[in-house]
Amino acid sequence: MRLTIVRVMIGGLVSVLIILQLVHLSMISWLENKATSISNGRRSAGSGSLPGKHNHSSRDRTRSQHLEAKLDTTGSYKIYHSYMKSAALVKSKSQELPNSDVTLITQCSVNNLYHLVDLVVRWKGPLSVAVFSFGPDTSTFNNVLFTLRECFPAVKENVTFHLVQPITEITETLSSAKALSFTKLSCDTILNDIKDQSLESPQQKNYAHQVPYPSNVLRNVARSGALSRFIFVVDIDMVPSANLRTEFLHLSRSSIILQEETEYSKRTAFVVPAFEMRDDQHVPLNKERLLYDMSHYGHIRPFYIEDCSYCQNHTDYHRWENTKGTAGAVNIAYTVEWKPLWEPFFIGHRDVPLYDERFKQYGYNRISQVCEMNVAGYNFAVLDNAFLIHKGFKEKSSYHAHKLNENRKNKELFLHFQEELKVKYPDSSKRCQT
Structure with a gap:
């Protein structure tokens, strides 16, 4: 009986949400039509080009x-x-x-x-x-x-x-x-x-x-414009290693397990290790140059090493740096298990879970997606010669004053999100508790 009441209440809430969205869209249409009329009036009155x-x-x-x-x-x-x-x-x-x-x-x-x-x-x-x-x-x-x-x-x-x-x-x-x-x-x-x-x-x-x-x-909107089999979600101020796209495409075409829409290809995230670089430095083209610059000049380091080392360390930078790959190609170097609060950058199938749009500002926005992928049964395979470079060091002093408050707010949301995944994936034995 209680279950029935709960279902009725949920159904009612969904209906209300749909109605509110329709009202929102109607308001948008009316406001923009009004604005367009005003704009057309301005144009008819004459508005020249910028000097x-x-x-x-x-x-x-x-x-x-x-x-x-x-x-x-x-x-x-x-x-x-x-x-x-x-x-x-x-x-x-x-x-x-x-x-x-x-x-x-x-x-x-x-x-x-x-x-x-x-x-x-x-x-x-x-x-x-x-x-x-x-x-x-x-x-x-x-x-x-x-x-x-x-x-x-x-x-x-x-x-x-x-x-x-x-x-x-x-x-x-x-x-x-x-x-x-x-x-x-x-x-x-x-x-x-x-x-x-x-x-x-x-x-x-x-x-x-x-x-x-x-x-x-924004990430979900941009994803909606991808018609390709694979997607690679990065931040705007990051630069990939040279020829990463063509080298990965060669891997996907030459590997038997990636040639077709297999369960493995759909449920594997191909992790691209991320680094950060001092401003105004030349972004290295390949892994050999990256390792040289990192060891000799110190202007390249693992991404988020100062602000959130656990967010990236599960990628296992030490192992990646010591993995010898084939020049001019990328391959799977090793696989890693998911760990709490990990947020790797990866090439994945276009059907990977969407990002939860309730997360705004700083904190848990990418972590929540990788968390769901773990519960959904995804594998994580690290590519040997691929990498990302963030332009500029991530330092705690560079954030705005409200970042900690945003993190705390999103952490509370993330705790609810974890519980929701138990309902969404009732048959999964995996969890992503912090």
């Missing part, structure tokens, strides 16, 4: 023509999927079917987009990027994306952008079906302008206090 810039009034063909906002699972953010599609995606004839490639997944706020060029140069393949933006000047955001695509052909060819905004944001130009104007900024200064935040409000940065930064929402 000294080139205005492009023709519609960007890779821009979605009818953008519709969707809500995240918490109902706090609105999402514009495929806000600007890569040229390769537009040309693809099999957009509905996953292919054998690996898509690099990342997310950031507008002022961190200058990191994107380094990623594109190294990856040389499909990228899906979710950008968090808020503030009154949506046209600035459009101009930044347009300029990056025009100044860096590889960005236009390989990167698909998605946009995430707070539910309270009224976006003037997104719902307009008419041709949009884009202003091309200076190719010579665009990266420095983004870095210096001269194009955005000072509050437009990751983990801004005014609006909670929805890292897991």
Whole structure:
């Protein structure tokens, strides 16, 4: 009897949530239609291009023509999927079917987009990027994306952008079906302008206090744009080893257990050891150079070694450093067991569990996903010659003052999350208790 009552209550709550989401979407539609009317009125009154810039009034063909906002699972953010599609995606004839490639997944706020060029140069393949933006000047955001695509052909060819905004944001130009104007900024200064935040409000940065930064929402949104069989989720300020994508693809095609959609290939995370490097240093191309720089100069060290060593140590850096691989190739070096609070970066099947979108700001956002993967029965295999480099040392003094409070709040949520996994995976004997 009690079980029946509980089920009825849960069903009622789900119904209420659905109704609230529909109301949210209706409000978004009404507000944006209103904003579009105002915007059209302004344009009819006459609004010229920025001085000294080139205005492009023709519609960007890779821009979605009818953008519709969707809500995240918490109902706090609105999402514009495929806000600007890569040229390769537009040309693809099999957009509905996953292919054998690996898509690099990342997310950031507008002022961190200058990191994107380094990623594109190294990856040389499909990228899906979710950008968090808020503030009154949506046209600035459009101009930044347009300029990056025009100044860096590889960005236009390989990167698909998605946009995430707070539910309270009224976006003037997104719902307009008419041709949009884009202003091309200076190719010579665009990266420095983004870095210096001269194009955005000072509050437009990751983990801004005014609006909670929805890292897991952004990761899921970016993942939705991946059509490949494998995905590789990294932070925007990280750079992979040279040729990692092509070397992994060779492994997936030559290995019998990875050639097809086997249970092993679907349930294995291919861990890529992560390191951090002092600012303004050259990112090493291969493992040999990385080990040399680490031992001789000391400007490279394991990722999070100062702030959260247990978050990465389970990867077993000592064993990885002493593993001899084949030059110009990546292979599985060894496997490791999951351990509490581990948050490795990995290449995985596109069906790996999504990120829990309740986790925002700092703390437990990636840990929670790996925790669920353990309960779901995933294996963790470390690749021998692959690595990631984070640009800049992670130091405790570099975080904002509210980080500890955010960690405590997310830890409480994580305790509830652990209990929920017992219900979600009732037949699993694995747990991820802290």
